Structure formats: structure tokens, C-alpha cells
Amino acid sequence: MPDDAMTDRVRLRPLIVAAAERLAAAGVASPLPDAETLAAHVLGTERMRLALVPMVEQADADRFARLVDQRAARIPLQHLTGTAAMGEIDLAVGPGVFVPRPETELLFAWALAFLETLPHDHEPVVVDLCTGSGALALAIAHARPDAAVHAVELDSDALTWARRNADARIADGDTPITLYADDVTDPALLTELTGRVDLLVANPPYIPDAAVLDPEVADHDPHRALFGGPDGLDIIRAMVPTITRLLRPGGATGIEHDDTNGSGAATLLAAAGFTDIVEHPDLAGKPRFVVGTKPGTP
Incomplete structure (x- = not known):
């Protein structure tokens, strides 16, 4: 018995x-x-x-x-566990903030690889636009404690999650990041960093308005973080002039995009004068993020 x-x-x-x-x-x-x-x-x-x-x-x-x-x-898995991973860190997520996707890990890996190519004559300056939960900014700050990382988010609910995650990373000993409640489409964004940024990453709203989404996304991710106009490029289109202004010569940007508008994002960078433009696929082979370099000598 x-x-x-x-x-x-x-x-x-x-x-x-x-x-x-x-x-x-x-x-x-x-x-x-x-x-x-x-x-x-x-x-x-x-x-x-x-x-x-x-x-x-x-x-x-x-x-x-x-x-x-x-x-x-179809409640998102990350809402049930309360966490999502990016790089070597876990982030608190839940209702009101976009859940980081595994695909963004590829953009994060590219960002770290680019930072390794920089000369060691100054503190690297990194900007993360549309930071959401703070995923990219905090993962970069964790991996590169020598970098000055700035992150921008407009949505107040998402910014609350980003601040919570930033505080948690400080408690774990990571270098603090600087958070801004601001609009990435504002031409006057971060004027104090004009010409000083080595690396700018962005995971903006990029889904075309007419796209049909899974319930986890359509019913639980904030729509403000998802949709980017008829072609999905409205936010990216508005950001490119600011990205160009913020980057120092030789600085680079990496922008995540929908798998239907990668060539459009690359065209926007080319029209702004960027060089070394490369379209990167995700693990499924779909176009996922584009990178480019601002011309000039660092």
C-alpha cells in the first residue's frame, strides 16, 4: 500500500x-x-x-x-509566466506592453557584434527607439556595461514596464540606462545626442494595418506597438531622418520590420544616404531586420 x-x-x-x-x-x-x-x-x-x-x-x-x-x-505564454527573455536577461512583461519576440534576439546579436568593431577611444553611445519593455536597451546594457544606453518609449503603460525592468537590472548590478518618455517621430528627439550615437536599434510598430494576426497578438499586444500604417512603414519612415541626425559618421542602425516590408525599409535607408545596407532574415528565413551605416569617418 x-x-x-x-x-x-x-x-x-x-x-x-x-x-x-x-x-x-x-x-x-x-x-x-x-x-x-x-x-x-x-x-x-x-x-x-x-x-x-x-x-x-x-x-x-x-x-x-x-x-x-x-x-x-490564447493568452500569451509570457503573460502567464510573467517573463520574457532577451539575451542573458529576463524581463517582466504583461498586459500593456509588447512581448519581446525571439526574432529580436538576432537584432540584439548583430548590435553586440557591431559594438565590438568600434574603436576604444570613447564610451559607446547606444539608442533604442520604441523600447517597449526595455528589452533591447537593457540586454545591451547588461552585455556592454561600458556603454551609455538611452531608450525612448511614448506609451505610458509600456514605459511603466520598462522602468520596472530597469530598476530590476540596477538591483542586479547592471549599469543604469536613461529612459525617455518621448515620440520617436518627433524631429527634435534627443537633440542633445545629435551626431554622438554609435549604434541605434529600433523595434518599432511595423505591421501593415490590414494584417490578420494570431489571437495572442491581436487580443493582447497593445495595438499602438503593432501597426505601422498601410504598408507598415509609417513609423520607420518618420524615424529615418532622426536616426540620420543622431548617428555619428561610421555609426550604424538596425531596424526590425515586417517580413513584407524589408525592401521598403532598406530603400528608406538608401534614400537617406546610408551605406553597407544589409537585409537580415529571421530563423524562418523571412526578412526581419535591416542594417545600415552612416557615411563618414568615425
Whole structure:
């Protein structure tokens, strides 16, 4: 006969398999990884260590089931766990702020690689436009504590999340970033940094207005952070003159865009006189971000 303690425990793997089947039926794109992530969240462990937890308490199983119900209703996974990753850091996210996507990790990696090419004769100056949760700015500041990182966000709800994340990174010992409540389309943006910026990254609203989106995005991400006009380029188009003004000669920009408007974003940079323009794909091979260099000698 099992002892009383065992009667309140259930096998974890069958719960995860059943949850994945439920999520797949609900149209979730990554049902098994999501089920495993939710289980790891409930148990306070890493997803890759779930195999070391064969049995769970019934209370944990019940909490897991409730989270699976919410995910099946297409509530974003990151809203349920409360976090999203960028680089080596985790960010707090939830209603009111755009959830960072894995695709943006590629822009982040490019940004770090570019910073490595800079001469060591001055403190690198980095600007992140449309920072949202602060993902790119804070990940860069964590990886490059020698950089002066400035981040701009207009939406008050998103800025609250960015400040929360910035405070958390300071508590963990990271170099503070400078946050601005401002409009990235304002021609007078950050005039004090004119001609001083080495690197400018942006993940602006870029989805064409008529696009059909998954429920996680359409129902939960702020629309202000998503849509960029009929062709998705309205915000990028308005930012390019400011990007040109802010960058020092030899400085570079990387701008994330919709997979339908990459050539348009590249054309905007070319028209502004940028050189070394390269269109980068995401992990699915779709156009995802464009980079360019301001002409001149650093």
C-alpha cells in the first residue's frame, strides 16, 4: 500500500503530454514547448530539468491545469509566466506592453557584434527607439556595461514596464540606462545626442494595418506597438531622418520590420544616404531586420 504522502502526488509527464494535446487542438503554434514551460514555471525549475521531477503534488497539478486552460484560450505564454527573455536577461512583461519576440534576439546579436568593431577611444553611445519593455536597451546594457544606453518609449503603460525592468537590472548590478518618455517621430528627439550615437536599434510598430494576426497578438499586444500604417512603414519612415541626425559618421542602425516590408525599409535607408545596407532574415528565413551605416569617418 502506498503511504498517504504518495496519494497526493501525480505523474508529471502524462500531464504535460495531455496539456500539449489540448494546446495543439486550440491552435497554439508550439504546444509541447509551451506546456513544458508552464510546468517548469509552476515547479520553479528550468524546462530542461523537468525529467528530474517525475511526480508532482496535486496542488501543483491543479495550478498547471489552470494555466493550460488560459494558454488554450490564447493568452500569451509570457503573460502567464510573467517573463520574457532577451539575451542573458529576463524581463517582466504583461498586459500593456509588447512581448519581446525571439526574432529580436538576432537584432540584439548583430548590435553586440557591431559594438565590438568600434574603436576604444570613447564610451559607446547606444539608442533604442520604441523600447517597449526595455528589452533591447537593457540586454545591451547588461552585455556592454561600458556603454551609455538611452531608450525612448511614448506609451505610458509600456514605459511603466520598462522602468520596472530597469530598476530590476540596477538591483542586479547592471549599469543604469536613461529612459525617455518621448515620440520617436518627433524631429527634435534627443537633440542633445545629435551626431554622438554609435549604434541605434529600433523595434518599432511595423505591421501593415490590414494584417490578420494570431489571437495572442491581436487580443493582447497593445495595438499602438503593432501597426505601422498601410504598408507598415509609417513609423520607420518618420524615424529615418532622426536616426540620420543622431548617428555619428561610421555609426550604424538596425531596424526590425515586417517580413513584407524589408525592401521598403532598406530603400528608406538608401534614400537617406546610408551605406553597407544589409537585409537580415529571421530563423524562418523571412526578412526581419535591416542594417545600415552612416557615411563618414568615425
